[in-house]
Amino acid sequence: xxxxxxxxxxxxxxxxxxxxxxxxxxxxxxxxxxxxxxxxxxxxxxxxxxxxxxxxxxxxxxxxxxxxxxxxxxxxxxxxxxxxxxxxxxxxxxxxxxxxxxxxxxxxxxxxxxxxxxxxxxxxxxxxxxxxxxxxxxxxxxxxxxxxxxxxxxxxxxxxxxxxxxxxxxxxxxxxxxxxxxxxxxxxxxxxxxxxxxxxxxxxxxxxxxxxxxxxxxxxxxx
Amino acid sequence: xxxxxxxxxxxxxxxxxxxxxxxxxxxxxxxxxxxxxxxxxxxxxxxxxxxxxxxxxxxxxxxxxxxxxxxxxxxxxxxxxxxxxxxxxxxxxxxxxxxxxxxxxxxxxxxxxxxxxxxxxxxxxxxxxxxxxxxxxxxxxxxxxxxxxxxxxxxxxxxxxxxxxxxxxxxxxxxxxxxxxxxxxxxxxxxxxxxxxxxxxxxxxxxxxxxxxxxxxxxxxxx
Numbered sequence: 001x002x003x004x005x006x007x008x009x010x011x012x013x014x015x016x017x018x019x020x021x022x023x024x025x026x027x028x029x030x031x032x033x034x035x036x037x038x039x040x041x042x043x044x045x046x047x048x049x050x051x052x053x054x055x056x057x058x059x060x061x062x063x064x065x066x067x068x069x070x071x072x073x074x075x076x077x078x079x080x081x082x083x084x085x086x087x088x089x090x091x092x093x094x095x096x097x098x099x100x101x102x103x104x105x106x107x108x109x110x111x112x113x114x115x116x117x118x119x120x121x122x123x124x125x126x127x128x129x130x131x132x133x134x135x136x137x138x139x140x141x142x143x144x145x146x147x148x149x150x151x152x153x154x155x156x157x158x159x160x161x162x163x164x165x166x167x168x169x170x171x172x173x174x175x176x177x178x179x180x181x182x183x184x185x186x187x188x189x190x191x192x193x194x195x196x197x198x199x200x201x202x203x204x205x206x207x208x209x210x211x212x213x214x215x216x217x218x219x220x221x222x223x
Numbered sequence: 224x225x226x227x228x229x230x231x232x233x234x235x236x237x238x239x240x241x242x243x244x245x246x247x248x249x250x251x252x253x254x255x256x257x258x259x260x261x262x263x264x265x266x267x268x269x270x271x272x273x274x275x276x277x278x279x280x281x282x283x284x285x286x287x288x289x290x291x292x293x294x295x296x297x298x299x300x301x302x303x304x305x306x307x308x309x310x311x312x313x314x315x316x317x318x319x320x321x322x323x324x325x326x327x328x329x330x331x332x333x334x335x336x337x338x339x340x341x342x343x344x345x346x347x348x349x350x351x352x353x354x355x356x357x358x359x360x361x362x363x364x365x366x367x368x369x370x371x372x373x374x375x376x377x378x379x380x381x382x383x384x385x386x387x388x389x390x391x392x393x394x395x396x397x398x399x400x401x402x403x404x405x406x407x408x409x410x411x412x413x414x415x416x417x418x419x420x421x422x423x424x425x426x427x428x429x430x431x432x433x434x435x436x437x438x439x440x441x442x443x444x445x446x
Contacts, residue, residue: 008339015389046387046416047270083306084420116231164269166238193269197307198421 015043023051033061037188037206044202053190055177060158060186061207064133067157068093068211073132074204075125076197077101077118077142077163081135084201089208092215097204098132100124119145126154133207135160137200140172147179159187160203162195169193238266246274256284260411260429267425276413278400283381283409284430287356290380291316291434296355297427298348299420300324300341300365300386304358307424312431315438320427321355323347342368349377356430358383360423363395370402382410383426385418392416 019042023030028051030038041050071094076082082099090097100106100121110120118139125132126149134156136142140163146156161176163169173189180187188203242265246253251274253261264273294317299305305322313320323329323344333343341362348355349372357379359365363386369379384399386392396412403410411426 008341011388011390018389043389044387044419045268046389046392046418078306080303080307080421080424083301084303118231164267165234166241166266166269167234169269195269196267196421198303198419201303 012043019043022048026051028052036210037061037203040202040206040209041190041199044198047194049194050190050199053192053194055187055189055191057177057180057185057187060188061210063186064158064188064207065211065214067131067133068095068207069214071095072157073098073129074208075099075129075132075134076200076204077121077134077136078138078197078200081137081197081200081204084198085135085204086208089205089212092212093208095208098125098129100128116141118142122146122149126156130154131157133158133160133204135162135200135204137162137164137195137197139163140165140168143172143176144168147175150179150183150185155183155185157186158207159185159189160200161187162190162199162203164194164196164199166193169195235266242266245271249274251275259433260284260426263425263429263432264413264422267421270417272417273413273422276415276417278410278412278414280400280403280408280410283411284433286409287381287411287430288434288437290354290356291318291430292437294318295380296321296352297431298322298352298355298357299423299427300344300357300359301361301420301423304360304420304423304427307421308358308427309431312428312435315435316431318431321348321352323351339364341365345369345372349379353377354380356381356383356427358385358423358427360385360387360418360420362386363388363391366395366399367391370398373402373406373408378406378408380409381430382408382412383423384410385413385422385426387417387419387422389416392418 019039038051073095074097076099079099082097085097101117106121106124110117118141122142122145143161159180161173177189242262257279261274296318297320299322302322305320308320324340329344329347333340341364345365345368366384382403384396400412
């Protein structure tokens with residue numbers, strides 16, 4: 001075989017250095033604080049547009065990491081994003097990942113309140129895990145419901161707003177950015193149509209690995 | 224709120240018509256047989272490059288659907304892709320989705336055979352589910368191992384080869400295309416670096432929904 005088999009950790013390191021080099025060749029300057037997030041999203045998608053699409057509220061990365069260091073949970077809007085979030089990393093930090101979309105209580109609530117499961121699961125999560133990081137990779141209506149919750153006093157640790165799509169998505173992302181700014185909630189958002197469960201998980205993982213590295217600085221990889 | 228909340232099924236239909244219109248405006252002609260797959264991948268990524276990256280062996284879609292109609296399983300290389308594959312759709316067809324990456328038997332085998340879990344899980348799957356559709360969204364080494372298995376007589380129902388990445392990925396995809404052609408195994412591959420678990424799940428789902436529609440033609444949506 002002409003392709004050398006190398007270890008997954010070596011491949012990751014090499015991928016990272018390729019991404020860094022190509023960003024440099026494109027003349028894209030990535031701020032140090034945001035580098036781990038941007039690199040991991042490009043690593044998960046091979047799509048360099050994210051270097052420009054991803055927008056961060058001030059201190060979003062630092063505050064996300066701080067929340068994880070105090071054991072904040074991660075709540076996702078799909079089981080797919082949940083499956084992609086690093087449980088090993090979260091365990092080191094005392095955190096957990098939840099997705100409530102398949103909960104019977106959420107299905108019931110959606111029916112009772114005449115809404116979608118995506119909206120009902122944000123309502124449910126806001127009660128169950130108010131201090132969590134909310135990672136939305138699929139449903140723009142989940143972002144709209146986070147906005148409605150914030151109007152009523154809810155404050156999550158961080159909003160990762162990266163739903164993908166063609167209807168309501170671009171607008172919902174712009175709205176959550178303004179809403180988070182108004183209420184002082186940190187936000188990381190992929191502007192435009194692009195995003196998805198892989199992107200949501202990649203952003204959560206970048207923060208999780210960065211936080212875990214702070215606990216075990218000798219194992220630093222991505223910073 | 225200025226964004227109208229519409230039902231998920233309406234949003235999906237509207238998204239689909241937007242994608243169709245924009246493909247048309249770009250002058251990209253999508254062959255009828257492949258349309259459901261290409262549209263669903265663009266729907267999952269908002270990335271129109273897939274209209275050109277996705278390559279299909281002759282009859283790949285028809286043969287994938289036929290396999291699903293006879294109850295073929297889907298084997299994924301990540302739990303994330305597994306989470307994204309429609310269980311409701313597969314249940315209608317009498318199929319199931321499996322990912323062996325977290326199986327203790329696979330971890331043991333990887334250790335014994337001095338290889339990665341990605342490779343060991345393909346070996347395991349080739350024994351457990353030889354007639355399955357293999358959907359690879361992450362590990363190029365899983366494609367290389369599929370190739371090695373085919374050299375020894377293994378024939379899967381279909382290979383969905385869409386790992387994402389910067390190291391070994393482009394080459395592994397070209398190799399599996401040639402290998403599948405040589406052994407008459409149908410293949411759907413995302414050429415180049417792009418892909419991922421979301422893309423793998425989207426392709427599997429396009430085939431699953433197409434097959435399920437054949438059982439319930441009155442509910443046709445994506446064709």
